[in-house]
Amino acid sequence: MESAFIHTPLGTAKLEGDENGLTSITVLETDEELTDVLPTVLEDAAYQLKEYFEDSRTQFDLKLNPSGTDFQKSVWKALEDIPYGKTVSYLDLSKILGDVKAIRAVAAANGKNPLWIVVPCHRVIGSDGSLTGYAGGLHRKKWLLDHENPVKQQRLF
Structure with missing residues (x-):
């Protein structure tokens, strides 16, 4: 499982996932050191979130793999x-x-x-x-x- 910390207008977000897809994105209440080099499996998620916050994306196209019932x-x-x-x-x-x-x-x-x-x-x-x-x-x-x-x-x- 790979993870990365990225900046958003609402605080630091933690992205987690692997080759099977994105498993979680959470906004944190604390500041974490931002990830300098994103893991390959998380690059697209970080890029699409950036586009969302820049008003150039209204729909996500990501492979998702959340854990749940x-x-x-x-x-x-x-x-x-x-x-x-x-x-x-x-x-x-x-x-x-x-x-x-x-x-x-x-x-x-x-x-x-x-x-x-x-x-x-x-x-x-x-x-x-x-x-x-x-x-x-x-x-x-x-x-x-x-x-x-x-x-x-x-x-x-």
Whole structure:
């Protein structure tokens, strides 16, 4: 398993993966020394994240290999289908997965998503439109949703 630390506007991110795919991307609360030479298996992920933050990428094309239960993986797969700049509620997501009663399990699986940004769990909000739970912190969730908002606030002066 290879790992690398890269800079993002939201803090240092740790990327992990191998030839079978990317296993995790996590934003850290601490500063780590950035990786000078990226492992080959992580170069594309780092490059695509850079493009995302530069507003030149709205979709990721990476080989993913997260660890989780079959149910968690089904939730994470459904997250990948939420379009850039759009949001769904936890209830919507549980309906998409075919069981409205599974809303708490869907929310729990969403919270265990190991692939920050690439599997866009930040696009899931409360049924009332509120920003609810986010492993990276609600300030990061708000930043990501604002970043993806197609209508950017213009400066008045």
